[in-house]
Amino acid sequence: xxxxxxxxxxxxxxxxxxxxxxxxxxxxxxxxxxxxxxxxxxxxxxxxxxxxxxxxxxxxxxxxxxxxxxxxxxxxxxxxxxxxxxxxxxxxxxxxxxxxxxxxxxxxxxxxxxxxxxxxxxxxxxxxxxxxxxxxxxxxxxxxxxxxxxxxxxxxxxxxxxxxxxxxxxxxxxxxxxxxxxxxxxxxxxxxxxxxxxxxxxxxxxxxxxxxxxxxxxxxxxxxxxxxxxxxxxxxxxxxxxxxxxxxxxxxxxxxxxxxxxxxxxxxxxxxxxxxxxxxxxxxxxxxxxxxxxxxxxxxxxxxxxxxxxxxxxxxxxxxxxxxxxxxxxxxxxxxxxxxxxxxxxxxxxxxxxxxxxxxxxxxxxxxxx
Amino acid sequence: xxxxxxxxxxxxxxxxxxxxxxxxxxxxxxxxxxxxxxxxxxxxxxxxxxxxxxxxxxxxxxxxxxxxxxxxxxxxxxxxxxxxxxxxxxxxxxxxxxxxxxx
Numbered sequence: 001x002x003x004x005x006x007x008x009x010x011x012x013x014x015x016x017x018x019x020x021x022x023x024x025x026x027x028x029x030x031x032x033x034x035x036x037x038x039x040x041x042x043x044x045x046x047x048x049x050x051x052x053x054x055x056x057x058x059x060x061x062x063x064x065x066x067x068x069x070x071x072x073x074x075x076x077x078x079x080x081x082x083x084x085x086x087x088x089x090x091x092x093x094x095x096x097x098x099x100x101x102x103x104x105x106x107x108x109x110x111x112x113x114x115x116x117x118x119x120x121x122x123x124x125x126x127x128x129x130x131x132x133x134x135x136x137x138x139x140x141x142x143x144x145x146x147x148x149x150x151x152x153x154x155x156x157x158x159x160x161x162x163x164x165x166x167x168x169x170x171x172x173x174x175x176x177x178x179x180x181x182x183x184x185x186x187x188x189x190x191x192x193x194x195x196x197x198x199x200x201x202x203x204x205x206x207x208x209x210x211x212x213x214x215x216x217x218x219x220x221x222x223x224x225x226x227x228x229x230x231x232x233x234x235x236x237x238x239x240x241x242x243x244x245x246x247x248x249x250x251x252x253x254x255x256x257x258x259x260x261x262x263x264x265x266x267x268x269x270x271x272x273x274x275x276x277x278x279x280x281x282x283x284x285x286x287x288x289x290x291x292x293x294x295x296x297x298x299x300x301x302x303x304x305x306x307x308x309x310x311x312x313x314x315x316x317x318x319x320x321x322x323x324x325x326x327x328x329x330x331x332x333x334x335x336x337x338x339x340x341x342x343x344x345x346x347x348x349x350x351x352x353x354x355x356x357x358x359x360x361x362x363x364x365x366x367x368x369x370x
Numbered sequence: 371x372x373x374x375x376x377x378x379x380x381x382x383x384x385x386x387x388x389x390x391x392x393x394x395x396x397x398x399x400x401x402x403x404x405x406x407x408x409x410x411x412x413x414x415x416x417x418x419x420x421x422x423x424x425x426x427x428x429x430x431x432x433x434x435x436x437x438x439x440x441x442x443x444x445x446x447x448x449x450x451x452x453x454x455x456x457x458x459x460x461x462x463x464x465x466x467x468x469x470x471x472x473x
Contacts, residue, residue, distance in 0.1 A: 092456075154380040154434060158454055159427035172382075181381065185432065192429025199431055207431060235381070248382050263384055280376065281435065286383020 081123045081134075082141045085112050088148040094163055095145050111146035114176035115164060119144060121179055122186045125218045129308050130316050135189035142186065146176060155181055157188035170242060171263060177237045183218030184211040184234065195323035202328040204285035209292035210319055216251060217308045227300040227307040233257065251297040254290030270294045272329070272362030291361050292329060299336075299357030303350055310350050311357075314340045330366070333358040337365035371442040373403070375467045379435040379452070388471035406463040412440060415449050415460070430454050436464060 087108065088096035099108045106113045119142045126132040134140045143161035152165025155175035162185045164175040175181055188211050191197055197207035212234050220230045234257075235248035245258025245266070254268035268290030269275060275291065278284045296315060300307035314336050322335040337354050344350035358365050376387040392400045433453040438460075440447055451457065456464075 092453075154382070154432065154453075156381065156432035156434075156453065157430060158433070159430040175381065184381070188429065188431040191431075196429065211431070263382075280378035280385050281383055282379060284383075286379065286381075 080139060081120060081127075082139070083116055083119050083123075084141060084143050085115050086143065086145040087112070088145045088163075090147055090150050090166075092149045092152075094148065094158065095143060095161060096147075111164060111166065111174050111176045114174075115144040115146050115162070115182065118176065118179045118182035119162070119186060121222050122183045122218050125183070125214075125221045125308070126190070129217075129221065129312065132190075135186060136193045140189075146174075155185055157185045157192075159192065162186065167238075167240075169240065171240060173238055173240055175238065178219075178235050179222060180212075180215040180219040180234055180236070181238065182215075184215030187211040187214040190214070191319065194320045195327065196325050197323060197327065198325045199282050199285060201283035201285075202288070203326055204282050205288035206292055206323070206327060206329065206332055208285045208289035209296070210315070212249060212251060212289060212293050213296045213315055214312070217312050220306070221308050224306075226305055227311075228304070230307065232297055249286075249290065249293065251293040254294050268293075270361065291363075292332065295333070295357045295361045295363065297357075298360040299353050302353035302356050310344070311353070314343060314350065314354060317343065329363055333363045333365040334367065337367055341367075371440065373407075373467060374439040374441075375464070375471065376437045377434055377468070378437075379433060381432045386471070388467065390467060390470055403463075403466060406466055407440065410460040410463045412438075412449065412460070412463070413445070413447050415457075417448050417450065427454050438464065438467070 082102045083100075084098065084102070085100040085108075086095035086097060087099045088094055099112050100106075100116055106116075123134060123142060126134070134142065144164065145161065146164045146166075148163045148165050150166075151168035153168055153172045155162070155164045157163075162182070165172075167173045167175060188207070191207050191210050195210075197203040197210070199207055215234060216230065216232060219225075220227075223230075231247075232252035233247035233250055236246060238248060239245045239258060243258065243263060244260040245263075247257045249266065249268060250257045254270040255266050257266040257268075259265040267276065267287055269288065270290055271294075272291055276284045276287045278287070281287065296311060299314075300311040303310050318332065318336045318339045322339060323332060327335075337351060337358070340348070340351040340354040355365055371392045373390045373392070374387065375390075376385065378385045390403070392403060395403065435450065435452045437448060437450045449460070451460065451464075
């Protein structure tokens with residue numbers, strides 16, 4: 001089956017090359033992209049190379065620019081850390097111009113090198129702590145575009161890569177400034193490939209919370225901090241000195257990160273009784289994430305020591321193996337409790353800590369006795 | 371005519387909203403905004419068409435979401451879109467409104 005596809009691709013390559021050479025015009029393609037994609041992901045090195053060439057040729061003939069960038073973004077090609085940083089040149093278009101590849105020397109200013117270094121920290125964290133090979137678990141290349149837009153006050157994950165604005169200098173500094181922001185964005189990729197939590201209401205707030213949890217753990221791991229020593233802040237350094245605030249979110253004390261006339265007050269709840277019902281922000285995904293964030297913080301503090309070793313592992317396994325697209329807070333409480341039981345034993349200190357954590361936000365786990 | 375734009379989401383999750391009343395604009399600005407609305411074919415864009423809905427690329431996160439509402443003597447219409455499914459024909463109108471909100 002597989003070799004038949006390969007045959008077809010080789011044949012297809014010859015045909016397209018021939019047509020392209022002879023007519024220098026556009027033509028139809030018979031191998032669907034998903035087959036190429038399958039081969040690029042699962043094939044042997046030789047098959048990967050062929051499928052890769054074919055994809056690039058196809059894309060070039062379709063008249064797309066930035067072919068290598070967009071294709072690399074889509075498909076896994078490496079089995080180890082591979083980072084690529086692009087400069088969007090203040091346009092709202094990605095990826096932009098390639099400025100730094102894996103192993104390349106630092107150049108192009110702080111955003112380029114922070115995006116490079118901090119995505120490396122994030123890769124190392126997932127690899128060394130959870131034995132996970134990149135975002136998709138298969139060595140996906142980590143692509144980032146910096147200098148997106150003009151004074152753009154945001155960073156986002158577009159489904160294939162990270163995108164960072166420079167900030168306006170009034171409210172926000174550049175969005176590459178905090179390691180936990182980069183860990184947060186990359187974790188959106190991990191969630192996409194695992195639980196695929198829907199970006200709406202409670203599943204969306206869990207999606208956000210997972211990014212905050214692992215974003216914070218990436219930072220704690222790099223600094224070798226215990227739960228007691230960590231600041232549990234998300235986006236420390238991101239707000240300019242003109243703004244009254246220490247960060248954008250606090251997992252330790254949701255609702256206290258900033259309070260300023262320009263941007264208002266941090267409105268995150270720390271307990272289920274304060275859950276915010278809103279249609280903005282996909283149902284308040286960045287607001288209600290305060291609840292599961294705080295549950296994680298309480299669990300990690302209850303266990304003590306390095307948060308990534310136990311609490312982090314419980315959350316990671318739950319995200320990877322147990323949560324689904326539509327999982328809500330209560331289900332997550334129940335599942336982390338079950339996972340803690342299977343990892344560390346029923347009624348273990350760790351499992352009790354998970355119970356205490358969720359109970360502290362008004363969501364005591366309900367265990368299904370089997 | 372009143373134009374309201376609400377921006378929500380983004381990494382920070384801070385909601386900001388601004389309203390532009392064309393009567394309070396200079397004639398030049400009022401003309402410009404009229405032209406931008408015309409060019410975007412705003413009133414023909416369905417509020418909930420898949421192209422413009424908040425449903426966007428699977429897995430994407432932290433993008434800004436915008437809700438633009440225009441109200442005149444005859445009608446009121448809202449369109450929702452975000453950074454990922456942004457449509458070129460409406461972008462100049464959005465840029466004008468966002469710039470105006472910073473004044």
